[in-house]
Amino acid sequence: MDAAHVEKVYSSYSGVYDVLFGKVFHRSRCHAVELLSVKPGQEVLEVGVGTGLSLPLYPRWCRVTGIDLSDKMLEKGREKIRRHRLAHARLMRMDASAMQFDADRFDAVLAAYVMSAVPDPLRTLGEMVRVCKPGGTIVLLNHFHAKHPFGARIERWFSPLCTKIGFRSDLDLEHLLAGSGLRVTVGRKVNPFGYWTIVQCLNTKSDQAREPAARMQGVRSARRATLHA
Numbered sequence: 001m002d003a004a005h006v007e008k009v010y011s012s013y014s015g016v017y018d019v020l021f022g023k024v025f026h027r028s029r030c031h032a033v034e035l036l037s038v039k040p041g042q043e044v045l046e047v048g049v050g051t052g053l054s055l056p057l058y059p060r061w062c063r064v065t066g067i068d069l070s071d072k073m074l075e076k077g078r079e080k081i082r083r084h085r086l087a088h089a090r091l092m093r094m095d096a097s098a099m100q101f102d103a104d105r106f107d108a109v110l111a112a113y114v115m116s117a118v119p120d121p122l123r124t125l126g127e128m129v130r131v132c133k134p135g136g137t138i139v140l141l142n143h144f145h146a147k148h149p150f151g152a153r154i155e156r157w158f159s160p161l162c163t164k165i166g167f168r169s170d171l172d173l174e175h176l177l178a179g180s181g182l183r184v185t186v187g188r189k190v191n192p193f194g195y196w197t198i199v200q201c202l203n204t205k206s207d208q209a210r211e212p213a214a215r216m217q218g219v220r221s222a223r224r225a226t227l228h229a
Ligand SMILES: C[S@@+](CC[C@H](N)C(=O)[O-])C[C@H]1O[C@@H](n2cnc3c(N)ncnc32)[C@H](O)[C@@H]1O
Pocket: 003, 006, 007, 010, 021, 029, 047, 048, 049, 050, 051, 052, 053, 054, 067, 068, 069, 070, 073, 094, 095, 096, 097, 111, 112, 113, 114, 117, 118, 119
């Protein structure tokens, strides 16, 4: 998957995206936004905001910036901002793997159903960590690679087909979080079918600079989260 392919695929979904993926994932999006634990006056970033289905869920006391590669998806988001009068939200076209924001800009960062849709998940997560303040919260809502060997094999078979339609099915949470500077604080399976996982992380990036052993803590906490999810 490259950026041009992802943009083309999601632009083609923009007209039907809310009908297909709105209600069915609504509760999980609510849960993910709650786990950001946003406080009054805080700055929140949503990467891969798509058509803005999460935008009405943020408290009006924060400021939300949503970014996405697809202008057509963003246009649907802008309609929601107008319709719901979300004066605290703004949308920008930007590549999540090369963000134009300064480091430590946001208090909380959300990626809902995005990490398996981006061409470069490791770089994207690295950017999320960079723009999030030390001690800030990062929440990932995503499907991660099945642990059961049979499920994992099926997902690997389907992966090439899935990438054609805009996502990968074989993203591994431990691999993604290893060395990221994130410590998992909550990890649980969510519906539908418990196929998706919400992972709430604390951004420990400055601790990590002080103490390289903290890197291993990120790996261990990812492993625990996957085991308990
Ligand atoms: C499955 S949709 C999720 C949309 C929304 N977060 C939701 O909850 O429905 C994935 C979105 O990620 C966007 N995306 C993929 N790669 C991206 C990148 N590198 N930078 C920004 N957005 C990206 C796509 O354009 C698409 O809108």
